[in-house]
Amino acid sequence: MEMDENQTKNPSFFLQFLAKFHAGYFRISMSLCGQALLWKILKQPIQSQNSLRKILQLLPNSAFLVLWSLTLLILVSLSLIYILRCFFHFKLVKFEFLHRVGVNYLFAPWISWLLLLQSSPFKSFPYEILMWVFLVPIVILDVKIYGQWFIKGKRFLSTVANPTSQLSVIGNLAGARTLAVMGWRETSLCMFSLGMSHYLVLFVTLYQRLAGSNSLPAILRPVFFLFFAVPSMASLAWSSITKRFDTFSKILFFVSVFLFVSLVSRPMLFRKCMRKFTVAWWSYSFPLSLLALACNEYAKEVGVEAAHVCALLLALLSLFVSLFLLILTVLRTNSMIPMSSPEISSDSSGAEP
Secondary structure (H helix, E strand, O other), X not given: OOXXXXXXXXXXXHHHHHHHOOHHHHHHXXXXXXXXXXXXXXOOOOOOOOOHHHHHHHOOXXXXXXXXXXHHHHHHHHHHXXXXXXXXXXXXXXXXXXXXXXXXXXXXXXXXXXXXXXXXOOOOOOHHHHHHHHHHHHHHHHHHHHHHHHHOHHHOHHHHOOHHHHHHHHHHHHHXXXXXXXXXXXXXXXXXXXXXXXXXXXXXXXXXXXXXXXXXXXXXXHHHHHHHHHHHHHHHHHHHHHOOOOHXXXXXXXXXXXXXXXXXXXHHHHOHHHOOOOHXXXXXXXXXXXXXXXXXXXXXXXXXXHHHHHHHHHHXXXXXXXXXXXXXXXXXXXXXOOOOOHHHHOOOOOOOO
């Protein structure tokens, strides 16, 4: 059902819209920023003369510029809306900050900005200043979330851990890669160490499927794709630190491939969440972009044609999924903001409202 034009002009409607909006909508910007970084890297020249990636050199630079500009526009729009939400509905933002699922999506805006910064097509730009502006909130959230896992009685990891908790790790790894690209190697290594140390504990906790980590609503099951997003991002970050896709990067890449195959071979796991289109569907796109990026780096390192083919296929798959979700979002905008949001409206047990 289309929105009434008079209703959209009503100030109360705008306030209701802000009340329904939450940080989970930054899934959209994360996915598009991942695409922008992916296609920027794919267009870069490579040494292998027989690679199919040579075909990508025929794509006009204007196409990437349009993608990057569209991504910037969407990210700025989402950021402004969330700032207004903080101003008009601070109590809801505070509740989101205290929610075991919602708090993890507070990393999403900063992840998006860091990825967009890495994919920027402009040479003269205050990159380092912006990098620190986007990194500081991630460190603050780290202190809050990781600290409460250690010392806060009701917020132990075993009781609050869920697949979205991996966004905190991705935030650290995205920051580590950005720092490495900017030349801050030691600081980058610090961020990488912080993210990976907590990832090991988090992965084991989720793998054991303890009572607190096994209660995610069915509508949020697309976030299971974050399981292979983390090792993919880790392999990219480590290769940026060491300046080559070494053995450790390959190990992380192989882990991400295994987790990806494990998930796509179980389509029935996502049956319930596919019945109705929600913003949670955008959780499919971002991890695919990271996996394609990691596969591309692996292909450049080993120089095998089959690896380049796999990288190109994964890139096309992530592009197709992103375009499909973007078109679906435009056509079904009204269904994107329901009356209540599963991420922040569910009870302490994680059940659907």
